Amino acid sequence: MPTMNMLQAINNALDIAMAEDDKVLCFGEDVGSFGGVFRATSHLQEKYGRSRCFNTPLVEQGIIGFANGLAAQGSVPVAEIQFADYIYPAFDQIVNETAKFRYRSGDLFNVGGLTIRAPYGGGIAGGHYHSQSPEAYFAHTPGLKVVVPRDPYQAKGLLLASIRDADPVIFFEPKRLYRASTGEVPEEDYQLPIGEAEVTREGADITLVGWGAQMEVIERAVELAEKEGVSCEVIDLRTIVPWDEDSVVESVLKTGRLLITHEAPLTGGFAAEIAATVQERCFLYLESPIARVTGLDTPFPLTLEKEYLPDHLKIFEAIKASLAF
């Protein structure tokens, strides 16, 4: 099996999707001949022509408006937003339009073909505007699906599934793993399920839930914890909405403890939703308060980024606190 980094896996997924179906189009700022500022769309214009892979003018609300129309028409647009931090000008098109298109028309029209790709997350010295993790905004929006892969294998399988999913999907790519994360990725077409979490490690004492780049951080914390004799069960949510409540609940019923981690600020982050749901469904089984290890309630900083981030040490400490409760 070839080894790919995450960008290659994404590029490969796009290539497969475009080769298979003429209706798949890739576009966004600098996506065309240049292949995107991260090169996720490299060579696609060469291969599939300018009408199927192209630069757009610099206007995110237009990119998504255009993509909504294309999807309604029956095409399968894969629109790139250059950084997740710049998705907000398109917020109205996503939240009021994409998310409600099928519902409001009674299923006369839908934009299920739409996939929105955007690099998200910190750890690259990007400051306020090249580091954000905006998944919680979209998670509060019925009608959208939100998917985040943790490694190249997941990225390819989940992206192919997203493109072919009958609903619009926002696909957030952990950009600090773009080149840093490599792994074996099958050359051929495959899909991984949307809406299903994955238990990446089984354990008995505490359940750790995360997604995307945070999975790697969790793994480092788990190494520390296991050395202290704590047995951790680790779950990669993979899909933020609709999230796989049952898998998380099942695990917490077993371990009695839950820690959730994300880079986004604490208040109103998606960990809150998981905590609120789990405390309800596992009330009698919880042995300690559900812990959230997240970014601070501030804009994303630069010089003190390391201090800001929910790193393995903070998770490790929170694991210990939970066990010691």
Next chain:
Amino acid sequence: MPTMNMLQAINNALDIAMAEDDKVLCFGEDVGSFGGVFRATSHLQEKYGRSRCFNTPLVEQGIIGFANGLAAQGSVPVAEIQFADYIYPAFDQIVNETAKFRYRSGDLFNVGGLTIRAPYGGGIAGGHYHSQSPEAYFAHTPGLKVVVPRDPYQAKGLLLASIRDADPVIFFEPKRLYRASTGEVPEEDYQLPIGEAEVTREGADITLVGWGAQMEVIERAVELAEKEGVSCEVIDLRTIVPWDEDSVVESVLKTGRLLITHEAPLTGGFAAEIAATVQERCFLYLESPIARVTGLDTPFPLTLEKEYLPDHLKIFEAIKASLAF
């Protein structure tokens, strides 16, 4: 003391703020000579002139961009978004700009003078786009304050405080109470504190938390519950961010039970944040799972609006379930 409805109280607050300070400006779509589609800005143009109260072109991103600039300059803009459902085109200006203005400049510049007013909420047969409660989107955005009044008295005192607050405030007005809610409102200038919840009813068995129009619904549920002998403590959060954790926690430490209600969809709504925080801070005191009574995870419907809404009966049932746990 004169009796006012909520619109009159808001109009009165704007009048006082504009009379007191030349730098206060009111603008938005139809806000000028017409006085706003709900007439919240009636007569302000007459009184203070076209340069201080005016119509804008129909462009929410422009309204807030313009308001951000004005606030940075030292003016005190009160910008109206005609319906909260139409605030999303301005999402980037609010989330990436308003919220981060002071932080990113190291306090060289700030838009603390800015207040954004928007009618929100359902119950008026408004369907998807005249009913939304988007507070949770903004609650996940450090740098913003979000305030919601429950009646005319609160509306006036909180709006005056918001306009004068040193930070930008989004002021969501429960439009179904605009004319329906009336009460005594002092003619003179007064402010109510931002960031402080209010215990509107003391009780022993369960704590009920809400804000805005939902407070009235809670009251109806409490009437039913009290008839069944349940003693309810009711808290109006009033400020969603920064929210008054201590007051809620203090109450739950006493009652041992918590129910939170809002109209917005369940997943990722602000009730999740409250539940997540309270389960952590009151873990050993909780006698039953924290309950959330909210809108469904769907766009806001029309014909079946009554079925969708978290009404007094749903709250009443949830109170009973909590007590019976």
Next chain:
Amino acid sequence: MTTTTDIHSPDFLAGDEFSIPTFRLLQQDGTLFDGAVAPELGRDAARRIYHAMVATRVLDERMMAAQRQGRLSFYMQCTGEEAAVIGATAALDDADMIMAQYREQGALMYRGFSFDEFMNQLFGNELDYGKGRQMPIHYGSRKLHYLTISSPLATQIPQATGFAYGQKLAGEGQCTTVFFGEGAASEGDFHAALNMAAVHQVPVIFFCRNNGYAISTPSIEQFAADGVAPRAFGYRMHVIRVDGNDILAVYAATQAARRLAVEHNQPVLIEAMTYRLAAHSSSDDPSGYRSKKEEEAWREKDPLLRMRRWLNDRGWWSDEEERECQERLRREVLETMKRAQKRPPPPLDSLVTDVYADVTPALQRQLDTLKTHIRRYPEAYPKGAMSLDPDVSPRDDADDKGGA
């Protein structure tokens, strides 16, 4: 870039260098302007147009009255703008896509949306294609290539650019026409849409109904320029301004625009100068922001009257037919309204379907909980209860007293 000449003194252009003329064919008395040539429009085609205009007028009058009587929660009229909307629609292929703002029911009428279909939407009953989820006037028809209305303004404009781009790739010779008001044209989405259409050479017609107002805001507070038309220069896009109350001019202009779009992949901007004769919506009272005199002046330019005179002159229509037609339409409207009003609401399940292609487990749980709750308090949720199992009847246990 065609920048060619240099200047050596700092002379500003101010936009007064050119002016945008208005394309007109038909005078208010029903005769053509000197030198004007009517577009080819046979008797049947002309009557189809006029009939749609009258039917729209009648529907609007009746439904606004119904709204006033409290039978309907909300309504919006097309009144005064029928020629703009229907003239444009008639110049299209019936399979061309239409993306409307909300005041374009005339387009649906022209394409054959039945009164029943209108009424089912207006009353949000079980037959509403939109399943009672949106406010009245949010029509949509897949069959008639008319995208379901969405209230957020201008969002449909870049969508139209995208849809038309897809049509171009599909290569079936269709285009998209998107309608919007001069107010909505201030939104950022407008700028995005026109620019992208010009860059990507998309077969889309941007049809602006400049009716002078956005709710209470007069166009003079909406933009400083001479209307919306000059914006086309900023995108290098073909543009024409047309008298929006002149059915022949609108028809001819849109026909020509469609040729540019479909045959040359050239997007076009049409600005139709017209006037909203009625209130903005049933929630609005225009007496607060404009004069009766102004309204009267425009009432004299009524597009229906103008077309009727032209038809009469050619012997294609008569006062007799007019009377009959109006009466028949009024009767039909009333009958269909009664039918629609009586129909049950959409089923309770419709609350959670179509959020996603398939109902998610979480939504199914929410629906189940809701059903249990409604079974407990059926009289508190008459619409929801109605659609539950027919054998459920209001219970009368101790818990129920809150349901009153």
Next chain:
Amino acid sequence: MTTTTDIHSPDFLAGDEFSIPTFRLLQQDGTLFDGAVAPELGRDAARRIYHAMVATRVLDERMMAAQRQGRLSFYMQCTGEEAAVIGATAALDDADMIMAQYREQGALMYRGFSFDEFMNQLFGNELDYGKGRQMPIHYGSRKLHYLTISSPLATQIPQATGFAYGQKLAGEGQCTTVFFGEGAASEGDFHAALNMAAVHQVPVIFFCRNNGYAISTPSIEQFAADGVAPRAFGYRMHVIRVDGNDILAVYAATQAARRLAVEHNQPVLIEAMTYRLAAHSSSDDPSGYRSKKEEEAWREKDPLLRMRRWLNDRGWWSDEEERECQERLRREVLETMKRAQKRPPPPLDSLVTDVYADVTPALQRQLDTLKTHIRRYPEAYPKGAMSLDPDVSPRDDADDKGGA
């Protein structure tokens, strides 16, 4: 509205009816065009401008080199656009507000931002006005009336309209100039900003640096029109296109624009035609999307060279001075860089201050928790630990092994 004429045949305007000339004064050899008149610009004023241009060039070259050496995380050059940015700034009152995109460090240089000030921001140290919170090049100065840069494109454009509206009300005769790229001009915020400025007659100058590219996207894929200038017609706004590498033309045009803005409350659009000679940023390599030949052609139009020749011709500058000046600036840059690099980071508290005017109780709790944590693992957070109480030193208990 000035709609006057009628036409009776459906003739479209296509925007080819007019063309936008380019205002030029100075030829590349440093002499004026025939018939061109240089703006009034004395020796000192001219030297101040040129000095800022050279200092900007030197800063850019040195800092890009520093970035390549790994001393700096990120950098962006103004190279090639110095005349556009500095010429415009020089034509303003020093107390006029400037809202820049990110490539306008020249404006700050002209107004007297010191190398130390630049460096402190670039290294995000304790003296950075922005407290180390934003990426390099996100400068701001309240004293110099230069709004702190924000990365989201075009957001500053409507903000400029609002700021200038406030200036108009304040009545102190100031205006705002907002810089942006031809790429950013595609954003919805651009449309909002220009339209609102025209409607509300705001003293704002919209200064578009049309440098041909938005990262890799050439302007031909950004818009179909002849640049950004013709958009002004859509707002009835004064507009001028200027050779952006011609310091005298930029200066004269901006002076005239400022008069329109401040004396007549007329917003103005200036489109400066220029070229980004360097990469988009330190993360970019332009060889992937444009030819060396194209770059070379523009290098010959270097705005510094052109101005230098003009200065030399007038005896206001010499090659000797040039050499000295460059050397001195290079030395200063290196020295200040060393100083700035050595300075400690901003204190840990700066993570939570300025989110709100006052630190909220919740943020204080988060900070306290963080401090406790950092005290536990000081070696894992060298910057944070450095600013905690000086008596804190790395502990060495059992828990610490994860900190390595």
